[in-house]
Every structure is written in structure tokens, then in C-alpha cells.
Amino acid sequence: SMASPTLLMRVVASAYSVAEKAATIVRNVMATGDLGIVEKSGANDLQTKADRLVQKSICASLARKFPKVTIIGEEELPPDEVDEELIEDGHCEEILKKTCPAQYTGIKEEELVIWVDPLDGTKEYTEGLLDHVTVLIGIAYGGKAIAGVINQPYYNYEAGANAALGRTIWGVLGLGAFGFQLTEAPAGKHIIVTTRSHSSALVNDCISAMNPDSVIRVGGAGNKIIQLIEGKASAYVYASPGCKKWDTCAPEAILHAVGGKITDIHGNSFQYNKEVKHMNSAGVLATLRNYDYYASRIPSTVKQSLVP
Secondary structure (H helix, E strand, O other): OOOOOOHHHHHHHHHHHHHHHHHHHHHHHHOOOOOOEEEEEEEEEEHHHHHHHHHHHHHHHHHHHOOOOOEEEEEOOOOOOOOHOOOOOOHHHHHHHHHOHHHOOOOOOHHHHEEEEEEEEEHHOOOOOOOHOOEEEEEOOEEEEEEEEEEEOOOOOOOOOOOOOEEEEEEEEEOOOEEOOEEEOOOOOOOOEEEOOOOHHHHHHHHOOOOOEEEEEEEOOHHHHHHHHHOOEEHHHOOOOEEEEHHHHHHHHHHOOOOOEEOOOOOOOOOOOOOOOOOOOOOEEEOOOOHHHHHOOOOHHHHHHOOO
């Protein structure tokens, strides 16, 4: 008989369904036209009703099924009772059928940390740049991002009324990543994807040093990693603090599952244990291929400005 699915595969299978529920909430809030926007630290740091409801939905749904897992979400919310209609109890059968990589078969609930960004690209969401928006659920073990789910609630939204809206990408280290077509950026082209709303002299100096053929400015860390794995960009370069662990955990797991690499500007890998500071204060450098080319071109002035 088949062995019962491991804890890790059950968590990923549940996170998949929880992310699909989250996408429905994101679309429903937008459809009402009342986003309930509040500024957190300023005009580029926003929270909407979707951020709040989605975080409650994801955290409560996963906590109910996996009570000993540590779950860390972006939004600081009062510990209210969560409305039952926000709870998602389902899971993705397809994921349960896959074999858990051997090194993760013995994981216990209390050893997992789940990093949640309920709505990555909030500013873009409020401005109607809906394809930038993602829901991120990253799963860490031993301080490493080992699995992740990225939902794009508005994938295909410009493809016409009959197109299926939204998609869910997921991956596990040692197993692979699914839900998209892995594509490499054009050979010999240096296409940089970077921040849209958090630019600075430092960010731009670092990009110039890469001698790029073109620069794509978009919102959302999840969205930027998708640009890499679908071959639209060859490197994600962000020479600035501001990115947080919940922005990078899920994308990192998916990128690493397909052989890519993500670090800070100094080449340090990110740590995701529950005690870690939330800010990725030394920026981000990520590629699907040719990491060393980009890493070698980061100016020392940029490195000196960004302390890990």
C-alpha cells in the first residue's frame, strides 16, 4: 500500500488550496470597489482589506490543520476570531500523489516555519496593475526555504472574458516546481527586473553596473521571480533594504527548486528560522542562470552601503 503522505507534502497540498481561496478573496475585494486602504509607514507602504482578510484566511486555515507550525505573516493584526467563511479546509490531491524528497520525510510540525505575504504588490493592486500581484506562502525548515506556493490571482486577466483567471505555482526543493513553463531568458541578453516604486540612486547605480540590455520595473517580489523562471528577465537586482522574509521565502523555494539562486547583494543566503529579523536589509540578487556574472558586477560602493 502507499505510504501516507508526509507532513511536508500535506502542508504544501493545503497551502495550495489556501492560496486559491486567498486569490478568490483578493478578486472579491477588488470587485466591491472598496479596498479599505490604510497607510502603514507611508504612501508606498499600504495595506488593504484584501491584505487583512487574506492573511487571516491563510494563517487561520493553516494553523487549524497544523497547530504546531510557526506561521509568520506580514500584517500585524489583532487576534480576532476568524470568520468561518475565511477558512479553507481543502488540499490539492495532485500534490499528495508526489513523493516527498527523502531528506524531508521525517519533518515534524514544530520544525516548520511558514512565511506569509497575503498580497505581494499591494501598491500595484491599488493602482490596478493587477498582473503584478501575488499571494506568497513559503515553507522553511532548518532556516532554509524548502517549499513554496505563489498564486497570481489575476494571471491572464488581459486575455479576455473566457480565459481562466489566476494560477498557482508551487515547488519543493529536490522535487521541482510546477504550474508554469520553465523558460530561460535569451542567451547573451542582460535583462534586469527591479523595483517599480522603491527606486533610489543606489538601486540605479547597481543596475547600471550590470550593463543591461533592458530594465523591467515591476511591483512584487513574487512577480519578479516569475519573470526569471518564465525567461522574461535574466536577473532580479534590488540594491536596497525593504524586502522582507515573507517576500522572498516562497519565491526562493521555487527558484531553487529549478536550479536558480537568490542571495543578498553580498552573496549571503537568506535565513528563515522563526527568530530571524524580518528585513532583508542587504537587498536581493536572484537569477535562474549565470548568477556569477551578475554577482561579480555589483560595485563595491553598493556593497559598502548595504549592511546585512
